[in-house]
Amino acid sequence: MDERSAPVLILSLLWVVAGIPAAANVRDVCASCHVDATCGDKSDNSGKVCNCKYGFVGNGRTLCQDKDECQIGATKICGQHTTCHNTHGSYYCTCLHGYMASNNMSVFIPNDGTHCQDVDECSVSGLCGQGAQCRNLNGSFDCSCQLGYRVQDGKEPFHPLKDKASCKVVDCGPPVLQEYTVLLSTTGTTYRSMATFDCDEGSVKRSGNKVSLCGAEGLWTETTLVCEEVTCQEPGMKAHAKRRWDGTAHVGSVVVYQCDEGYHTRSVRNYSVCGHDGQWEEFDLWCEEISCGPPQALPHTNLQWDRSTRPGSAVLYKCMAGYYQEGGDDISTCLTSGEWATVSLKCKAKCGPVPLLAHSDVVWNNRSVVVHRCANGYHSWRGSNISLCSSSGVWQTATLQCIEIKPPIDHLNVSDEKCVQWRAEKYEEDTEIYKVFYVGSRDYDRTFLEKRKQILSSQAEWLKVCLSLLPATNYSISITAMSAGFTATITTNTSLPAPPVPDVHYREYDSPAPNLRLHRSPSTLDPISLYQVFVLPIDGMMTFDCSSPANGDALSKQDSLKRHIAAQMHISHVGADVNFTVGDGFYRGGFFNAPLEKGRNYYVVLRVVSRWNKDLKSSCVLWAKVTGTSYVVKVSSLCAAATVGLIALAASLGHAYTWFFRKKIRT
Numbered sequence: 001m002d003e004r005s006a007p008v009l010i011l012s013l014l015w016v017v018a019g020i021p022a023a024a025n026v027r028d029v030c031a032s033c034h035v036d037a038t039c040g041d042k043s044d045n046s047g048k049v050c051n052c053k054y055g056f057v058g059n060g061r062t063l064c065q066d067k068d069e070c071q072i073g074a075t076k077i078c079g080q081h082t083t084c085h086n087t088h089g090s091y092y093c094t095c096l097h098g099y100m101a102s103n104n105m106s107v108f109i110p111n112d113g114t115h116c117q118d119v120d121e122c123s124v125s126g127l128c129g130q131g132a133q134c135r136n137l138n139g140s141f142d143c144s145c146q147l148g149y150r151v152q153d154g155k156e157p158f159h160p161l162k163d164k165a166s167c168k169v170v171d172c173g174p175p176v177l178q179e180y181t182v183l184l185s186t187t188g189t190t191y192r193s194m195a196t197f198d199c200d201e202g203s204v205k206r207s208g209n210k211v212s213l214c215g216a217e218g219l220w221t222e223t224t225l226v227c228e229e230v231t232c233q234e235p236g237m238k239a240h241a242k243r244r245w246d247g248t249a250h251v252g253s254v255v256v257y258q259c260d261e262g263y264h265t266r267s268v269r270n271y272s273v274c275g276h277d278g279q280w281e282e283f284d285l286w287c288e289e290i291s292c293g294p295p296q297a298l299p300h301t302n303l304q305w306d307r308s309t310r311p312g313s314a315v316l317y318k319c320m321a322g323y324y325q326e327g328g329d330d331i332s333t334c335l336t337s338g339e340w341a342t343v344s345l346k347c348k349a350k351c352g353p354v355p356l357l358a359h360s361d362v363v364w365n366n367r368s369v370v371v372h373r374c375a376n377g378y379h380s381w382r383g384s385n386i387s388l389c390s391s392s393g394v395w396q397t398a399t400l401q402c403i404e405i406k407p408p409i410d411h412l413n414v415s416d417e418k419c420v421q422w423r424a425e426k427y428e429e430d431t432e433i434y435k436v437f438y439v440g441s442r443d444y445d446r447t448f449l450e451k452r453k454q455i456l457s458s459q460a461e462w463l464k465v466c467l468s469l470l471p472a473t474n475y476s477i478s479i480t481a482m483s484a485g486f487t488a489t490i491t492t493n494t495s496l497p498a499p500p501v502p503d504v505h506y507r508e509y510d511s512p513a514p515n516l517r518l519h520r521s522p523s524t525l526d527p528i529s530l531y532q533v534f535v536l537p538i539d540g541m542m543t544f545d546c547s548s549p550a551n552g553d554a555l556s557k558q559d560s561l562k563r564h565i566a567a568q569m570h571i572s573h574v575g576a577d578v579n580f581t582v583g584d585g586f587y588r589g590g591f592f593n594a595p596l597e598k599g600r601n602y603y604v605v606l607r608v609v610s611r612w613n614k615d616l617k618s619s620c621v622l623w624a625k626v627t628g629t630s631y632v633v634k635v636s637s638l639c640a641a642a643t644v645g646l647i648a649l650a651a652s653l654g655h656a657y658t659w660f661f662r663k664k665i666r667t
Contacts, residue, residue, distance in 0.1 A: 055089035098139030148191030180227035199227035202251030259287035292334035349393030374402035546620035
């Protein structure tokens with residue numbers, strides 16, 4: 001045994017001597033306790049022991065199970081009007097419906113004296129509904145209807161949530177009328193409402209009360225009002241009159257009196273009404289014999305009449321000699337109103353032959369009215385087209401004037417390639433509105449189409465309107481006279497103008513193949529057909545005419561000029577910018593751009609050509625000068641010698657200038 005093991009052995013021996021087992025042999029009791037147990041001292045202090053926690057039962061080590069406190073009964077553990085709820089290791093209490101805890105908590109444990117007490121549901125306003133009264137019960141409540149209400153969908157007492165019953169106000173319905181009574185007013189039809197009655201028109205009160213009340217049982221109290229009908233005696237008769245009466249004699253009954261045939265009333269009122277006092281109303285009525293008197297006289301008529309003026313008598317009217325009946329009734333009868341019926345007879349004198357108007361026809365004639373109409377090829381200008389036969393036998397002849405029909409737009413023509421003029425065929429100084437509509441197209445540009453219109457009004461006989469017509473364009477021009485509804489059309493072609501002179505910068509080059517540039521005009525309306533480039537050697541004398549034929553074939557008469565064409569470019573093959581290299585040895589448009597001869601001088605001329613149908617126009621400009629020798633060049637025109645710049649200016653200002661180029665050897 002070494003020194004390091006000695007203390008251990010000594011300690012072990014001490015534990016044995018004291019009667020206590022070694023550390024390896026001592027059992028820890030507390031470590032073996034159940035999770036729901038606690039470790040404590042034994043009662044005899046002999047060691048530790050495991051005990052289940054409150055609410056659990058078991059041996060404390062291997063078993064601690066929940067104790068159900070509620071099994072002994074909710075009343076015993078929680079108190080009256082309660083429900084017990086067991087939990088893991090404990091429990092809690094709740095009050096039954098209709099009760100609440102004395103500590104106002106929803107759950108409780110009665111160890112602090114908390115108990116369940118009754119809830120007064122009636123403290124909540126309107127719990128039972130309108131017209132109902134609430135009665136609190138131990139743990140509940142019930143409802144009953146107040147006076148003036150009755151239970152609906154159930155019986156009393158009732159619970160509004162369980163029974164679905166409610167209180168409805170008592171309704172007595174409309175008040176019941178007694179014989180000869182009328183309802184004057186009512187405050188309603190519910191409990192304690194009041195209805196007021198009175199005797200109906202034509203009756204009087206004999207006894208009783210006029211008021212009825214709506215009772216709590218839903219019935220009106222019976223009124224004691226007694227009314228009796230008022231009646232009149234049989235109405236009397238009137239002289240020369242008949243009585244129309246239905247035999248009733250109560251208040252409001254009416255008797256009507258009508259005069260006998262041959263008599264008419266002279267009073268304002270012919271009836272009487274039974275009044276509230278039981279008497280027929282007084283009225284003024286007297287009947288007089290009817291007489292129409294002498295009949296009315298009509299012009300140019302004779303009467304056939306038996307001189308009787310009583311109703312039903314008749315008078316016959318006849319037209320006098322020399323007159324005829326134009327229309328209307330010819331009989332008048334004496335009416336029961338004492339008047340003769342109106343006669344519409346018209347007698348007109350016979351006017352003789354129908355009047356005739358120049359350049360017109362008669363389309364209707366009834367001896368008194370003639371209607372005229374202008375003949376074919378003529379139209380009405382002014383005046384009436386009706387002739388009337390007057391009562392004196394003379395025709396009032398129509399004033400119609402018929403004039404020859406001419407077109408409203410005549411002598412239409414175009415002048416100065418932009419103005420249209422015409423003559424307005426009018427017969428009065430009326431203002432006419434004209435609409436001028438014109439459409440332009442181009443044979444050489446199928447995509448081009450122009451449409452425009454212009455409105456004008458005028459009283460003039462001759463009119464002229466100048467339009468914005470474009471050059472080299474086919475136009476169709478229509479002019480419409482709006483009020484006459486007449487349209488005239490004319491076509492015209494505007495001429496081809498000289499194309500604009502190209503905008504180039506004149507330069508002089510000493511290289512054998514200079515590159516020239518042209519920027520085209522942005523206008524798409526210029527009728528340019530092609531470009532031609534002339535390279536003219538400056539030796540000897542030659543003539544250049546800008547107005548000569550523009551295509552290669554037509555230059556056959558001027559072969560000397562044709563052979564100097566270095567390029568021909570159609571406008572369809574040219575972009576916005578034109579680049580041309582002098583003497584590049586290529587063909588352009590069928591012409592050979594021959595290389596320049598070394599040691600020679602040249603002028604480069606650009607010609608712009610416009611071609612439309614058989615018309616050709618061109619403009620020229622001096623584009624450049626290419627020098628290759630020490631020759632001195634002199635440029636002159638037919639009029640006078642000029643510098644190269646003046647030649648270019650002359651070419652840009654005209655279309656048929658002649659240039660002369662003469663070579664002179666410098667000495």
